[in-house]
Amino acid sequence: MLAAADVVRLLALQPHPVEGGAFRETYRSAAVIPAAVLPDHGAVRSVGTAIYYLLSGDAVSEMHRLPGDEVYHFYLGDPLDTLLLAPDAAGRVVALGPDLAGGQVPQLVIPGGVWQGSVRRAGPHGFTLIGATMAPGFDYHDYARGSRAELTANWPAWADEIARRTPNG
Secondary structure (H helix, E strand, O other), X not given: OOOHHHHHHHHOOEEOOOOOOEEXXXXXXXXXEOHHHOOOOOOOEEOOEXXXXXXXXXXXXXXXXXXXXXXXXXXXXXXXXXXXXXXXXXXXXXXXXXXXXXXXXXXXXXXXXXXXXXXXXXXXXXXXXXXXXXXXXXXXXXXXXXXXXXXXXXXXXXXHHHHHOXXXX
């Protein structure tokens, strides 16, 4: 069985600079979308991007929001629990993983403007590997980090889940 360090080495992953976990961008379209067509982004963006993303140990994908849609694809390892907090105050946790009969899904579409954060379920692998694709493509200028206090004030029923995904407050 592969260990997290093996996956990091084999896929040449690096620490994610803002979110937690490890990643590598595998695709960035050379084609761009003009800023005038993307009012929520405010600038020119690549047509699309794709990454590998790995969580291991106690690492989390911290709560964050992006203006464009993001699609998660489960690849291998332990299931991933992703908290989604919508602007209409709805919240839910979606499990990405291989157990379809148990309610897990292999793919998750996260609409733009929804707060998101993920934790790995404890399991035999010690890591979760997913892919994430975006169209328009990801740009760090679009990334908004979630504050535990603000998110908990707006989604009090999800306070415990928010706290798990905001280790830095």
